[in-house]
Amino acid sequence: MQKPLPSDSLTAPSVAPTKRERRKESRPGELLAAALDLFVEKGFAATRVEEVAARAGVSKGTLFLYFPSKDELFKAVVRENISGRFAEWNSDFEAFQGSTFDMLAYCMNSWWERMGATKAAGITKLVLSEAGNFPTIAAFYQQEVIEPGHTLIRRILQRGMDRAEFRQLDLDYAVFSVLAPMIFMTLTRHSQGVCLPDQMVLEPKRYIASQLDIILYGLGPKPMDPAGPFSPPDAA
Structure with a gap:
């Protein structure tokens, strides 16, 4: 058998x-x-x-x-390299446990590491340069990148206001205080340094730290500064 x-x-x-x-x-x-x-x-x-x-x-x-x-x-x-990342970034927002000051610093630094320092950041320069000639592409980028990006930054700033860490802000315009420095970094990286004084090299971490300092404290003395709170000069 x-x-x-x-x-x-x-x-x-x-x-x-x-x-x-x-x-x-x-x-x-x-x-x-x-x-x-x-x-x-x-x-x-x-x-x-x-x-x-x-x-x-x-x-x-x-x-x-x-x-x-x-x-x-x-x-x-764009979906593969930029807009597809918003789910991840929003999850980071939901899970973040620290102060909103720390969240903003994390947001700007992680954006640079995950996006700004990559080749995908060159898409921003492309859209800024060519949007006028390709309105369909501009509208798509507005919907897929600009609007979700603004919404996320508004959520961060609103969190700071709700927790009394930030003063009350005009969010329609305050978002640009965060966006503008990041766009400048992108343009500088993809424009052969033409945006910088001759021989200057932009150091990303140092630049972001400087921008955060200005966003959080302005240009006047910091609250703990012995010089006291900032008061504008008398009008002439």
Whole structure:
């Protein structure tokens, strides 16, 4: 009588994905990485989909299987590298246990580490430069990046007001006190230093510390300063 086969012999062996299958699965990511490189290097108008496909090692037809137009490719790049991070950043907000002063410092420093210091920050310069010629792209960026970014910063500032750590602020404009320094850092990094005096190198941590000091204390003496609270000079 023939012995029964071991039970594991009756199970169909798992088949490892072939090299072709693995490449197909990774292709969207490869296309997005190539597109990010070229958009940052050349801008939106000057980047051609043929170049993106060639850099990713595929044909233009293959690119269009995943992204039907250059506009849709750009939107996917923004979602992959910027707007897709807001869920993570909002989770950080919900979990943060420290003071709002510390939260603001954490926000600005972590933004630089996760975004500003990466190639994706070049998208901000691209949008600022080309939004006037591509209103659809500008509207998309407004909805996907600007509005969620403003909302998150407003939540941080509102938290400080609610906890009596910050005075009452005009939030419509106070958000720009946080945004403007970060945009300046981005432009400086992607403009070959043209925004800085000759020979100056911007040190991110030192710059952020200086901006936080000004945001939190203004330009007058700090509350604990022996010189006393700031009072404006008499009008002439």
